[in-house]
Amino acid sequence: GAAGLRQEGQKEMIAIQLKIDGKEVKATEGMTILEAARGAGISIPTLCHHEDLAPFGGCRICVVEAAGGGWSMLIASCIYPVQEGLEITTRSEKVDRMRKILLELYLAHAPHAPDLVELAAQYGADPDRFHKDASFCIQCGLCVRYCAEVKKEHVVGFVDRGVNKEISFIPELAARHCNGCKACFPLCPTSYLQAAFVLTQALAFPADH
Numbered sequence: 001g002a003a004g005l006r007q008e009g010q011k012e013m014i015a016i017q018l019k020i021d022g023k024e025v026k027a028t029e030g031m032t033i034l035e036a037a038r039g040a041g042i043s044i045p046t047l048c049h050h051e052d053l054a055p056f057g058g059c060r061i062c063v064v065e066a067a068g069g070g071w072s073m074l075i076a077s078c079i080y081p082v083q084e085g086l087e088i089t090t091r092s093e094k095v096d097r098m099r100k101i102l103l104e105l106y107l108a109h110a111p112h113a114p115d116l117v118e119l120a121a122q123y124g125a126d127p128d129r130f131h132k133d134a135s136f137c138i139q140c141g142l143c144v145r146y147c148a149e150v151k152k153e154h155v156v157g158f159v160d161r162g163v164n165k166e167i168s169f170i171p172e173l174a175a176r177h178c179n180g181c182k183a184c185f186p187l188c189p190t191s192y193l194q195a196a197f198v199l200t201q202a203l204a205f206p207a208d209h
């Protein structure tokens with residue numbers, strides 16, 4: 001109700017000062033490091049993040065170095081909350097090394113995904129470092145979470161395929177909900193979602209194929 005809204009409004013007013021890449025940044029309590037950085041015009045790469053969805057922290061590409069009183073560690077900036085006095089470094093040897101190896105792993109799954117190829121060039125990631133196991137799904141969960149959180153449906157979900165988790169549409173639900181929606185399609189950082197949907201269509205509407 002109104003009281004709840006007021007409380008939330010008050011909470012948002014608590015100012016937090018932190019440093020990102022040497023720049024003093026003003027944020028408010030409850031924001032993530034990623035939001036504070038973007039608000040200050042500092043870009044951090046992301047794969048599984050979406051503004052309309054709850055933070056997930058799945059891909060780790062948004063890793064940054066966080067330092068406080070005598071400690072420093074690598075954190076996922078899309079889920080880590082801002083804290084007073086925190087010092088964030090968005091590019092460092094450690095950060096870049098972590099992003100490079102993550103990209104090499106994802107490229108083994110989706111070697112031609114444009115977002116991955118572009119980031120790989122930026123971080124010097126070797127697309128041939130790992131044996132190619134093209135599943136095309138990098139498990140960012142964007143489609144699954146968008147369907148559940150924004151569309152309030154569960155047409156697409158994670159399934160276990162042996163050692164690999166990947167996404168799959170439920171044909172009966174897809175037949176009912178997907179044709180008029182497809183809002184998750186542009187969110188997929190690889191081509192997997194569309195391939196999975198084509199398969200689903202073949203299963204759900206066999207007469208058309």
Ligand code: FES
Binds near residue numbers: 063
């Ligand atoms: Fe932060 Fe994926 S964008 S973990």
